[in-house]
Amino acid sequence: MGASEEPVLEARQVTKRFPGVVALDGVSFAVLPGEVHALVGENGAGKSTLIKVFTGVYRPDGGELRYQGERVAFGTPLEAQRSGISTIYQEVNLVPMMSVARNLLLGREPRNRLGVIDATRMYAEAEALLAGYGVRTDVRRPLRTLGMGAQQMVALARAISVDARVVIMDEPTSSLEPREVETLFGVIRRLRDDGIAVVYVSHRLDELYQVCDRVTVLRDGRLAHTGPMAGLDRLRLISLMLGRALDEVRTSGATRFSRDHDAEATGAPVMEARSLTSRHVLRDVSVSVRPGEVVGLGGLLGAGRSETAKAILGALPLDSGVVLVAGLPLRRGSTTTAIRAGVSLLPEDRKAEGIIPNLSVRENIVLASLSRLARGGVVSDARVDEVVDAFIRKLRIKASSPHQKVSELSGGNQQKVLLARWLAVRPKVLLLDEPTRGIDVGAKAEVQALIDELADEGLGVLLISSDLEELAEGSDRIIVLREGAVVAELSGADVTEQGIMTSIAHHSPTSGPLAVEPVTRADHSSKAESHD
Amino acid sequence: MTDTTTAAPATRVDRTRLFAWLQEYGVYAAVLTLLVLNVLFTPRFLDVANFRTQLVQVTPIVIVSLGMALVIGTQGIDLSVGSVMALSAAMVVLYLGYGVLPALIVALVAGAAVGAAGGSLVAYVGVQPIVATLALLVGVRGLANVLVPQLMEFRNPDLIALGSSSVAGVPIIVVIAAALTLLMAFLVRRTTFGRQVVAIGGNRTASELSGLPVKRVLMTVYMISGALAALAGVLATARLQASDPTSLGLFIELSAITAVVVGGTPLAGGRIRVLSTVMGALLMQLLSATLIKHNLPQSWTQMVQAVIILTAVYVTRERGPR
Numbered sequence: 082m083g084a085s086e087e088p089v090l091e092a093r094q095v096t097k098r099f100p101g102v103v104a105l106d107g108v109s110f111a112v113l114p115g116e117v118h119a120l121v122g123e124n125g126a127g128k129s130t131l132i133k134v135f136t137g138v139y140r141p142d143g144g145e146l147r148y149q150g151e152r153v154a155f156g157t158p159l160e161a162q163r164s165g166i167s168t169i170y171q172e173v174n175l176v177p178m179m180s181v182a183r184n185l186l187l188g189r190e191p192r193n194r195l196g197v198i199d200a201t202r203m204y205a206e207a208e209a210l211l212a213g214y215g216v217r218t219d220v221r222r223p224l225r226t227l228g229m230g231a232q233q234m235v236a237l238a239r240a241i242s243v244d245a246r247v248v249i250m251d252e253p254t255s256s257l258e259p260r261e262v263e264t265l266f267g268v269i270r271r272l273r274d275d276g277i278a279v280v281y282v283s284h285r286l287d288e289l290y291q292v293c294d295r296v297t298v299l300r301d302g303r304l305a306h307t308g309p310m311a312g313l314d315r316l317r318l319i320s321l322m323l324g325r326a327l328d329e330v331r332t333s334g335a336t337r338f339s340r341d342h343d344a345e346a347t348g349a350p351v352m353e354a355r356s357l358t359s360r361h362v363l364r365d366v367s368v369s370v371r372p373g374e375v376v377g378l379g380g381l382l383g384a385g386r387s388e389t390a391k392a393i394l395g396a397l398p399l400d401s402g403v404v405l406v407a408g409l410p411l412r413r414g415s416t417t418t419a420i421r422a423g424v425s426l427l428p429e430d431r432k433a434e435g436i437i438p439n440l441s442v443r444e445n446i447v448l449a450s451l452s453r454l455a456r457g458g459v460v461s462d463a464r465v466d467e468v469v470d471a472f473i474r475k476l477r478i479k480a481s482s483p484h485q486k487v488s489e490l491s492g493g494n495q496q497k498v499l500l501a502r503w504l505a506v507r508p509k510v511l512l513l514d515e516p517t518r519g520i521d522v523g524a525k526a527e528v529q530a531l532i533d534e535l536a537d538e539g540l541g542v543l544l545i546s547s548d549l550e551e552l553a554e555g556s557d558r559i560i561v562l563r564e565g566a567v568v569a570e571l572s573g574a575d576v577t578e579q580g581i582m583t584s585i586a587h588h589s590p591t592s593g594p595l596a597v598e599p600v601t602r603a604d605h606s607s608k609a610e611s612h613d
Numbered sequence: 614m615t616d617t618t619t620a621a622p623a624t625r626v627d628r629t630r631l632f633a634w635l636q637e638y639g640v641y642a643a644v645l646t647l648l649v650l651n652v653l654f655t656p657r658f659l660d661v662a663n664f665r666t667q668l669v670q671v672t673p674i675v676i677v678s679l680g681m682a683l684v685i686g687t688q689g690i691d692l693s694v695g696s697v698m699a700l701s702a703a704m705v706v707l708y709l710g711y712g713v714l715p716a717l718i719v720a721l722v723a724g725a726a727v728g729a730a731g732g733s734l735v736a737y738v739g740v741q742p743i744v745a746t747l748a749l750l751v752g753v754r755g756l757a758n759v760l761v762p763q764l765m766e767f768r769n770p771d772l773i774a775l776g777s778s779s780v781a782g783v784p785i786i787v788v789i790a791a792a793l794t795l796l797m798a799f800l801v802r803r804t805t806f807g808r809q810v811v812a813i814g815g816n817r818t819a820s821e822l823s824g825l826p827v828k829r830v831l832m833t834v835y836m837i838s839g840a841l842a843a844l845a846g847v848l849a850t851a852r853l854q855a856s857d858p859t860s861l862g863l864f865i866e867l868s869a870i871t872a873v874v875v876g877g878t879p880l881a882g883g884r885i886r887v888l889s890t891v892m893g894a895l896l897m898q899l900l901s902a903t904l905i906k907h908n909l910p911q912s913w914t915q916m917v918q919a920v921i922i923l924t925a926v927y928v929t930r931e932r933g934p935r
C-alpha cells in the first residue's frame with residue numbers, strides 16, 4: 082500500500098485546555114500517507130478535540146502541528162480545508178435543499194465566459210465524480226431526496242475532490258446500511274491505494290479491524306496506545322479504551338457501592354422491555370428490572386445504552402417492541418404515560434436534556450411532579466416547599482436557597498437536583514444514564530450511595546455507566562450491549578469489570594451463531610445479528 | 614465551557630450587576646422618570662381626562678401583549694394578533710343581533726380557533742412560529758374583510774356602553790385590562806400550566822423528558838393569545854362604535870412585541886414578565902404622548918422608540934449566555 086515513513090499530518094505533544102478541563106494533554110498523533118488510521122476512545126477521551134485541532138476549529142494551547150513536514154497553524158477550518166485536510170462529519174453537513182451537483186461543486190462551480198454558472202458542465206462533472214464512487218443518481222435532484230448513504234457518499238466525494246491529502250471521517254457509518262458500508266470501505270481502500278491518509282473515527286470495533294491499518298487510542302485526554310491494528314487483541318483494545326489494565330482490575334473498593342451481588346432479586350419484574358427495535362439504533366433489545374434490583378447496561382459508546390433508556394421512557398421512536406411496567410404495557414412513544422406509570426429517566430446530557438437553566442432549584446425539582454402538587458391547576462406553595470426542603474436535605478443539595486438559579490450550581494448539585502426531580506414523582510423504575518459523569522469525587526460517592534439506598538428501598542434501577550468499576554460494583558446484574566443488540570447477560574460472580582470487557586470483546590456480531598461464551602443468556606441476539 | 618469572566622473582572626461584575634438591575638427594574642424606572650418629567654414640564658399633564666385618554670388608548674395593546682408575552686415565553690411569536698382583532702370585530706357585529714354576550718363569545722371562540730390553528734401548526738406540524746402565524750396574519754385579515762367588507766356602524770347600546778362607560782371614574786375596558794393582567798400574572802406564577810410554559814421555553818427537550826405535555830401546552834398558549842386578541846378587538850370595536858376589519862389592529866403585533874421586549878422578557882424564552890410587559894406598553898404610550906404634547910413630530914417618537922427597543926434587547930441579551 083505504499084506507505085512512506087514521513088507522516089503527512091502530525092500532532093506533537095498537543096495540549097488543549099478548556100475552563101476546568103484539560104481536553105488534550107500532550108497528545109502525539111501521526112498519520113502516514115496511504116494508511117487508514119483508527120482514532121478511538123470513549124466519551125471525553127479527546128477525539129473530537131483532536132480532530133478540531135487538526136481542522137483549524139481549535140488552536141492548541143501547547144505543542145505543534147505538522148503538515149507535510151512543515152509546522153503549521155490553521156486559523157480557520159477553511160484554511161485547513163484549502164491546504165488539503167478534509168473532514169466528513171457524522172451528520173452530513175451539506176445543503177439539503179440544493180441539488181446534488183450544486184452540493185458537490187459548491188464554491189467551485191464551473192462558469193462560462195460571462196461568469197455565470199455553466200449548468201450543463203456542472204451536471205456532467207458531478208455525474209462523473211459520483212460515478213467514480215459507485216453512486217448513480219440524478220444529480221439535478223435536491224440532496225435531501227437521496228438516502229443517507231448516498232448523501233454520505235456525496236459528502237465524501239466532495240471532501241476528496243478538493244485535492245485532499247488527509248481525509249478525516251467521524252463515525253461515517255453510523256447511519257449507513259450494511260451494503261452502503263461496503264461501498265464506503267471500497268472507497269476508503271481506494272483512497273489508501275492512492276496515497277491519501279485516512280483518519281477513521283468509529284466505535285464499531287469490527288469496522289476498525291476490517292479497514293484500518295493502525296490505531297491510536299485516547300483516554301481522558303492522553304495518548305493511551307498507538308500501534309498496528311493487526312495483532313492487537315480485541316480485549317486488549319477494549320481495556321485500553323476503558324482504561325483498565327487486565328491484570329490490575331481491582332475487585333472492589335473505590336466506589337461507595339456496597340451491594341452483594343448474590344442477592345437474587347426474585348418476584349415479577351417491575352419493568353420489562355421486550356424486543357425493542359429501532360432502525361440503526363436498537364435491535365431486539367430486551368431488558369427487565371425487578372424491584373430492589375440494580376441492572377447495569379454495559380457496552381462501548383454508541384452501543385445503544387442511552388437509546389435503550391430513552392426507548393423505555395418512550396422518547397425514542399421504535400419500530401417494534403413493548404415496554405411493560407408492573408405487568409401493564411405502556412403506550413408507545415408517550416413519555417407522559419411512561420412517567421405516570423412510574424418510569425423515570427435521569428438523562429445523560431445534564432445541560433441539554435436535564436436542567437431548565439433559567440429556573441430555580443425549587444422549580445427544577447418539582448417540574449415533573451407539578452400536577453401532583455397542585456389542586457385544580459393551582460400549584461400549592463406549601464406542598465412544593467415541603468417536597469423541595471425534604472429533598473434538599475435528603476440529597477444534601479448545596480444551594481444558597483431553593484430560589485437560586487439551578488445553572489449557578491456545581492455539576493454534582495445539578496445532578497442531585499435532577500435526581501430529586503425524579504424521586505419526587507415516586508417512580509417504580511429509575512433509569513440512570515451516567516449519573517456520576519462530570520461531577521466531583523465527593524458528589525460521586527454520595528450519588529453512588531444514594532443509588533444503593535434507593536434500590537434497598539425497593540426501587541428498580543437501570544444503571545448506565547462508562548465507568549466500569551462503578552458498573553461492576555453497583556449492579557446486581559449486567560446486560561452488555563454491542564452495536565444496538567444484547568450480547569451477554571452477566572449475573573452473580575460474573576459481574577466484574579473483566580467479565581464486562583470480555584463480553585464486549587468476544588461476542589462478534591459477524592460470527593453468526595454465538596460461539597463459546599463465558600456467561601450466556603443471549604437468546605435474542607443471534608437472529609438480529611445477521612446484519613453486517 | 615462558558616468563560617464570561619475573562620478580562621477586567623471587577624468592571625465586568627459591575628456591568629453585569631447594572632444590566633441585571635436594568636433588566637429587572639429598567640422599565641419601571643423609565644416609566645417613573647417619564648412621569649416625573651411630565652409632571653414637571655408638561656402643562657395640564659395631571660389632568661384626569663388626559664390620563665383616561667392615555668389608558669384607553671393603550672388598553673388593546675396591553676391585552677394583546679399579555680398573550681404575546683406568553684407565546685414569546687415558549688420561544689414563539691404570534692404575528693396573527695392584529696388580524697384576529699379584525700376577525701373578532703367582524704364577528705361581533707355579525708352576531709350582535711343575539712345580544713352582546715353571545716356575540717362576544719362567538720368572537721372569542723373565533724380568536725381561540727385561529728390560535729388553535731397556529732398552535733397546531735407550531736406544536737404538531739413543527740412549522741416555525743413566525744411562519745405559521747404570518748400565514749394567519751395574511752389569511753385571517755382576508756377572512757375578516759370578506760365577512761365585513763367595509764366599515765359597519767352599530768347601535769347596540771350595550772356594546773357602546775362597554776366601550777365608553779366607567780366604573781368609579783375608571784373606564785370599563787381599563788378595568789378589564791387590569792383584571793386580565795392580574796389573572797395572567799397568577800396564571801404564570803402560580804398554576805401548573807404557567808410553570809410548564811416557562812419550563813418548555815427554557816428547555817424543551819428536558820421538558821419533554823420530564824413528561825410535560827409539551828404539545829398541548831404550546832397549543833393552549835396560542836389559543837390564549839388568540840382569545841385575548843379577539844377580546845381586544847371587541848373592546849376596540851365597542852369604543853369605535855363601528856366595526857372596521859380593514860384597519861383595526863394593523864401593526865398591533867409589532868406594538869405588542871415591543872411591549873414584551875421592552876418589559877425585559879427575553880425572546881429566547883424561558884421567562885415571562887407579565888407586569889413588566891404592561892409597563893413596557895405604558896412606557897411606549899407615555900413616550901409618544903409626551904413627545905406629541907411637546908409638539909415634536911411623530912417621526913421623533915419612532916426614533917426614540919427604536920432606541921428604547923435596542924436598549925432593552927441589549928440589556929436582556931447581556932444576561933442571556935450563562
